[in-house]
Amino acid sequence: MAQLILTADPGFAHLALEEFRRDSIGGQPLAELASGVWLADCDEGFWGLAETWIDSPPIFVRHICPVDVAFPLIATPRDLARLSRDAVAEYAELLDSEVSFSVQSRIFVDLPYKPFDINRAIAAALAETTSAPLDVRQPFQILSLLCTEVEQRLPSLAKTESGFQALLGLSLASHNISDWAGGVRRFRREKDQISRAEFKLLEAIEAFHIELPSGGVALDLGAAPGGWTRVLRQKGQYVTAVDPAMLHPRLSADRGVRHKRMSAEAYLREGPDTYDLLVNDMRMDAVPSARLTNAFADFLYPHAEALLTLKMGQSARQLDPACALLRERYDILHMRQLFHNRNEVTVHLKAN
Numbered sequence: 242m243a244q245l246i247l248t249a250d251p252g253f254a255h256l257a258l259e260e261f262r263r264d265s266i267g268g269q270p271l272a273e274l275a276s277g278v279w280l281a282d283c284d285e286g287f288w289g290l291a292e293t294w295i296d297s298p299p300i301f302v303r304h305i306c307p308v309d310v311a312f313p314l315i316a317t318p319r320d321l322a323r324l325s326r327d328a329v330a331e332y333a334e335l336l337d338s339e340v341s342f343s344v345q346s347r348i349f350v351d352l353p354y355k356p357f358d359i360n361r362a363i364a365a366a367l368a369e370t371t372s373a374p375l376d377v378r379q380p381f382q383i384l385s386l387l388c389t390e391v392e393q394r395l396p397s398l399a400k401t402e403s404g405f406q407a408l409l410g411l412s413l414a415s416h417n418i419s420d421w422a423g424g425v426r427r428f429r430r431e432k433d434q435i436s437r438a439e440f441k442l443l444e445a446i447e448a449f450h451i452e453l454p455s456g457g458v459a460l461d462l463g464a465a466p467g468g469w470t471r472v473l474r475q476k477g478q479y480v481t482a483v484d485p486a487m488l489h490p491r492l493s494a495d496r497g498v499r500h501k502r503m504s505a506e507a508y509l510r511e512g513p514d515t516y517d518l519l520v521n522d523m524r525m526d527a528v529p530s531a532r533l534t535n536a537f538a539d540f541l542y543p544h545a546e547a548l549l550t551l552k553m554g555q556s557a558r559q560l561d562p563a564c565a566l567l568r569e570r571y572d573i574l575h576m577r578q579l580f581h582n583r584n585e586v587t588v589h590l591k592a593n
């Protein structure tokens with residue numbers, strides 16, 4: 242077997258599959274294993290496609306991993322020992338002992354154990370036979386495993402009594418688009434959290450490797466109720482938060498936050514200061530939002546970066562014109578639909 246698993250937000254899977262067909266050679270989705278999760282095939286195989294996407298990443302495909310082998314499941318807890326034994330036989334020699342690894346499982350059928358149980362069992366078995374260190378947060382190599390129902394359309398898979406199979410594949414984290422199983426990056430809810438939108442900013446900072454200057458000055462357009470402002474403050478930034486709506490009362494006591502209670506357009510007319518970072522999460526269509534982001538480019542230091550969410554309908558029709566506009570003033574460093582994005586994508590820019 243030399244297939245791959247491709248994952249996207251279910252609402253945008255059609256766009257992810259379009260990217261797959263466009264960027265692969267003979268790319269073919271074979272079966273939808275769960276909502277937004279596809280078993281697929283392409284002539285260059287997982288590694289060829291992964292290399293293509295390292296150079297020119299897709300926007301809507303959130304995660305890929307290879308399928309090298311399938312093991313039958315009997316759907317009892319005994320699977321854990323059997324999977325561990327088979328995984329060791331298949332992968333112990335293939336793992337690079339010099340660099341870290343992790344096991345990432347997803348289960349799409351009814352089984353009497355959880356992904357965590359599989360991860361723990363296989364990782365422990367591998368750790369006994371290889372000296373590669375286990376690192377679940379920043380693994381260098383990842384053994385991906387997906388428990389699914391055998392599809393009749395896949396004659397390459399042997400039939401099992403339970404009808405369930407585990408599909409396994411080993412790859413480098415850098416080839417999977419995301420370091421997290423299926424691209425699902427969850428953050429712990431914090432006591433002081435102001436909005437769920439905070440997760441979007443945290444995920445973007447991590448995924449795009451954004452380094453914030455210490456004591457930098459940031460402009461937050463569309464800041465209310467203040468989740469992004471709170472995250473930026475936690476990261477040592479002084480924030481000008483622009484929004485006609487109220488900020489969370491906790492932020493009013495913070496002397497590192499200046500609330501401009503007005504629209505971004507009004508702040509532009511007032512004459513903004515100069516910033517190290519611009520973030521924009523305004524509830525606004527992609528094209529006018531891009532236009533406003535461009536207008537603020539005059540008020541950024543040469544080293545400044547910008548991060549914005551571009552809102553879209555299901556068709557993503559506004560994305561191309563919005564990006565064409567942004568390129569007039571910025572280089573687009575990254576653009577992805579991250580796990581915490583809903584009907585939007587996140588764009589990382591550098592002033593040009």
Ligand SMILES: C[S@@+](CC[C@H](N)C(=O)[O-])C[C@H]1O[C@@H](n2cnc3c(N)ncnc32)[C@H](O)[C@@H]1O
Nearest residue numbers: 436438463465466467468469504505522523524
């Ligand atoms: C999704 S919320 C932002 C959430 C925020 N990032 C957070 O973490 O709490 C969108 C915000 O955009 C603001 N907004 C919409 N149009 C705007 C404009 N022209 N200028 C400034 N803010 C605007 C809205 O008032 C709303 O508070």
